[in-house]
Amino acid sequence: MTPLDLPFITDEMLNGLRPWIETESPTFDAAAVNRMMDLVQHEMAAMGARVERIPGTMGLGDSVRATMPHPRAGQGGILLLGHMDTVHPVGTLAKLPFRREGxxxxxxxxxxxxxxxxxxxxxxxxxxxxxxxxxxxVTVLFTPDEEIGTPSTRALIESEAKRHKYILVPEPANLDGSAVIGRYAIARFNLRALGKPSHAGWALADGRSAIAEMAKKVAQIEGMTTDDCTFSVGVFNAGQWVNCVSSVCDAEVLTMAKTQELLDEGVRKMMALRSDSEDITIEVRRGVTRPVWDPDQPGTMAMLSLAQDIAGEIGFEMTGKSAGGGSDGNFTGFLGLPTLDSIGVRGRDLHTLNEHIFVDSLVERARLAAGLYCRLEA
Structure with missing residues (x-):
């Protein structure tokens, strides 16, 4: 039996996947993430792996590293790199239950x-x-914080990845089924507007609204977007009492750029928003950053060529391209390590209450995985 002939059965895979999906694991709920890590740790131990639990930091969940059985187990080879945190809060299953519909x-x-x-x-x-x-x-590393930019595990990922010849990142495939062989740079920012409080009904004119000032900044920030460098305000928090002029407003911004030079310019624009006057202050703090992963690196292109050959034998076409939407592949690709990203399942509407996969991609991608594991060589 060849790796491409292994008996992958769709219903069996769905039954195995279901407990993973029903173990909700939003990034900021460390206990929930750790319940997911418990589940996958148990599965890998049952496979005979030497499993390590790496305690979380920054109030985030743990990581799990597993050394799979092999005569040279523990030596550098293939690293399977993935995250187990999601953007969906606990309770999302009530609105988005695990279910198959055709x-x-x-x-x-x-x-x-x-x-x-x-x-x-x-x-x-x-x-x-x-x-x-x-x-x-093969070594497996599952981490808890990719959805917030990997602030607590970047060093762990980079240290582990440097030991290996190849990195496989089964993030979801692009809609056309293509893999990712490069990624744009990403930076996050935390903004705070500080205003002047007052009673909104009795002394409105005496106050200076932090909400109103931040709203102006939202329009300004998103107006800086171009095809090559985007700016998006994804979080906006303020106010406790409707009869009070707000004195504090917080926002979070994501910037994505196709080149490091464009990201650097975007960072300068964001930091230039800082201001301090008698009534209103705007603070800007830079958060985590994902570096540019330049495409067309020889090692990565060789992996893509191999994946294309395997895909052709399975019966589908696979292309490769650079893409937005950061992943932990940014870090390994930036280091120049051969990395093949977005080789996971196909689907649509990730990060929404309609998130789903195409069921036929389960067996398709499992065969691709088996082929890669068996044809990636020293």
Whole structure:
């Protein structure tokens, strides 16, 4: 039996994936993320892996690193890199339950990126069951904080990745099924407007609204967007009492740029928004950053060529391109390590209450995973 002939069964894979989706794991709920890590840790231990639990920092969840069984286990080889946190808060299952409807399967985090993580782990399980040994040893690293820019595990990811020859990141595939071989740069910013409080009915003119000032900045910030450098205000928090002129307003901004030079210019524009007057102050603090991962690196292109050959044997076409939407592949690609990203399941509407995958992509991507594990060589 060849790796591409392994007995992947759709219903069996959906049954295995269901507990992952029903174990909700939003980034900021460390206990929930750790329940997900408990689940995957148990599964990998059952596969005979040497599993390490790495305690979380910054109030975030733990990471799990597993050294899969192999004669050279622990040596550098292939790193399967994925995150187990999602953007969906606990309770989302009430609105977005795990369910299959014909060719689609729904659930929080099923596309980004539990579906891909499950498929690539299941491929290892099926190879093991068939007695097929991969040429290179495989290490799995699942982390808890990718959805907020990986502030607590970037150093862990980079340190682990440097030990390996190849990095596989099963983030969801692009809509056309293509893989990612480069990513744009991303920076996050925290803004705070400080105004002057007053009673909104009795002394409105005495106050200076932080909400009103921040609203002006939102229009200004999003107006700076171009095709090559975008600005988006994704969080806006202020106010406690409607009869009070707000004195504090907080916002968070995401900037994405196709080149490092464009990102640097975007950062300068954002930092220039800082101001301080007698009545209103605007504070701007730079948050986490994902560096540009330049495409067309030789090692990555060789991995893409191999994936294209495997895809052709399976019966689908795979292209590769640079893309927006940061991932932990930014870090490994930036380091120049051969990295193939967005090779996970296909689907639509990630980060929404309609998040779903195309069911036929489960077996398709499992066969791709098995092929990659068995053809990536020293």
């Amino acid at each position: 060719a689609l399967c729904y659930g929080p985090g099923i596309m980004d990126m539990k579906g891909g993580n499950y498929v690539y782990l299941d491929a290892l399980r099926k190879l093991q069951d068939a007695g097929i040994e991969t040429p290179l040893p």
